[in-house]
Amino acid sequence: MRVLLVLDHPYTLASAENVPHRRSFTAAVAAAAVRGATAAGHEVDVIDLAADGFSPVMTREDLVAWRQGAVVDPLVDNYQRRLLAADHLVFAFPVWWEAMPAATKGFLDRVLTKGVVFAERPGARGNPFHNLMPRLGGVTVLSVMTTPDKAYRWWYRDPLTKILFKGTFGKIGVGNLRWINFDRVAGRTPEQRRRLLDDTERRFATLAPDRRGPLARGKRRAPGAPLTRSGT
Template identity: 30%
Template sequence: MSVNNILIIYCHPYTGSFNHAELEAVIHNLQQHHQNFTVIDLYADGFTPFYDQEELRLFHTGQTHDPLVTKYLHLLQATQGIIFISPIWWNSIPGMLKGFIDKVMKEGPGLSHTVSQTGIHGELTNIKKAYVLTTSTSPTLYFRCLMGNGIQKIFIRKTLRQLGIKHGQWQNFGGISSSTNSKRQNYLEHLSQQNFNF
């Protein structure tokens, strides 16, 4: 199986958003460093983030009737690093991204995880590190100190680790609604030059 060095999972419906500007900055960065990468654009792909009756019936067999689920899982199995780009909505990841985790992470040997009496064993150990790049209207300190630090404590340290992704780094551009154009541009410049170390 060929290896894509980096898989970008992008989750925002609006191409005029700051998240989309982040995506473009990250793509520019990886191109400048001659990195192989693939972009999953959940909204552009028309991904359905919820189970229907047949999909739920197939879940415990590790199967699916959604071709995007098969495509996405194969990409996950063939990558060494992930960059998530997403807003924070209601103190957590958006429903679209949560649905990606729900539907694509199939239970079974050789898939994303297996379940035993002692817990969940992650199968995606090929992924050495995940970067989670988020934006929020509230300041980052608000999430870290007052709202339970859910992206770091739940999404990275629990969910991703259960899938076998042991190392994750969260960086958030907070207070985006009140930020200046200069501050936003400086952050995008930082992303375009940041060393994504996998």
């Protein structure tokens, strides 16, 4: 199985090691996921948005091309080709102001081009979107936050998965949407963090191929639902 992991952190994947002032727990989580998936025999492709210098801004030229089912940025074209080749997509990012950082949102805006990764069906009853990523069987989100998990779900009403699952991939028609949340990370001890990383590596070491195709009635999980939990 081909796993595409999209990391969004200014320190890049190079900050996965526990070096004071040059470390990121988000990067460490991503690296643990890569280790686990690789150990399971999966092919892992990593998109490091900060290392690539990816801009989240949709320019006028981008939007004109987007409306025509095309792209003008070679990096966006590269990302689309890698996304279309993926069987499972993983996002890893810190949560800032209760949502994903700008680069992840820009990935959604600029890479998920109409006519390339999804199609619109004018006049369709219900959901007018059709998935053009036949290989993509599931999406996992690895989020890192200081907000307590319960407060995020019940006070802030879980904006993260509403955007990524219900408002994006669920709308397109991708199933098997999983959310693994690492909350209150600032207050975790080094040992607690190590256990979370070990748990992440084990999860991805047992990652199995997703069920592909349209979601069967009774088999669909509600987009945005707390599918998996970690760190709470």
